[in-house]
Amino acid sequence: MTAYRLYGYPQSGSAVVELALVAGGIAHELVELDPEAGYLSNAAFLKINPRGQVPVLCLPDGSAVTELPAILNHLADAHPGCGLAPPPGTAARAQHDRWLAFVHANIYEGVLRMFYTERYTTDASGVPGVQTAAEAYVHHHLGLLDTVVGEGPFLFGSAPMGVDYLISVILSWLDRDKVASVAPRLLALADAVKADPRLVAVAARNL
Numbered sequence: 001m002t003a004y005r006l007y008g009y010p011q012s013g014s015a016v017v018e019l020a021l022v023a024g025g026i027a028h029e030l031v032e033l034d035p036e037a038g039y040l041s042n043a044a045f046l047k048i049n050p051r052g053q054v055p056v057l058c059l060p061d062g063s064a065v066t067e068l069p070a071i072l073n074h075l076a077d078a079h080p081g082c083g084l085a086p087p088p089g090t091a092a093r094a095q096h097d098r099w100l101a102f103v104h105a106n107i108y109e110g111v112l113r114m115f116y117t118e119r120y121t122t123d124a125s126g127v128p129g130v131q132t133a134a135e136a137y138v139h140h141h142l143g144l145l146d147t148v149v150g151e152g153p154f155l156f157g158s159a160p161m162g163v164d165y166l167i168s169v170i171l172s173w174l175d176r177d178k179v180a181s182v183a184p185r186l187l188a189l190a191d192a193v194k195a196d197p198r199l200v201a202v203a204a205r206n207l
């Protein structure tokens with residue numbers, strides 16, 4: 001069977017998928033695209049993802065999947081022994097998917113507003129205000145998510161799942177001291193992902 005092919009670049013959203021693939025021991029190849037060299041907008045890549053973004057995961061049948069919740073949950077369901085999510089149809093899976101969607105729709109989206117702020121206003125003088133509001137929005141949602149961590153260190157206990165990889169990559173993009181003041185348990189979660197012996201190399205390159 002052909003392996004999965006992951007399109008991305010270090011320290012981007014593709015790191016989430018790389019962490020999941022490596023943790024799950026799932027065979028894959030990486031196609032590194034340099035965004036500075038315009039690879040995300042070249043015609044060949046736009047055929048794969050017309051949105052011009054990474055990550056893209058090409059499945060063994062050649063089809064392309066984008067959007068992190070879809071990618072993570074596909075891997076979890078296609079490789080049930082890997083523990084990337086609770087079994088489908090269980091209450092535990094509903095909670096995993098609930099918070100995965102929460103992180104993706106609110107926190108990841110808010111972080112994009114912090115980093116791609118000029119896309120969110122036609123008024124150049126409004127950019128700093130949009131950025132400040134986005135950061136406050138992200139911190140508010142991190143604070144809510146922090147209350148979900150129970151025994152820890154991961155969102156749902158002692159074993160990391162897809163949602164934990166998404167959280168740890170997003171936190172690696174943010175100011176650690178500021179996150180510590182609103183979401184200390186999430187910082188501990190991210191540190192636990194980094195300390196996972198299976199993930200040392202991928203974490204060093206991405207987190």
Ligand SMILES: N[C@@H](CCC(=O)N[C@@H](CS)C(=O)NCC(=O)O)C(=O)O
Binds near residue numbers: 053066
């Ligand atoms: N909704 C997408 C977001 C992907 C995304 O924003 N990727 C960033 C890198 S972290 C990107 O490709 N940015 C380039 C661009 O938007 O021009 C997902 O869940 O994968």
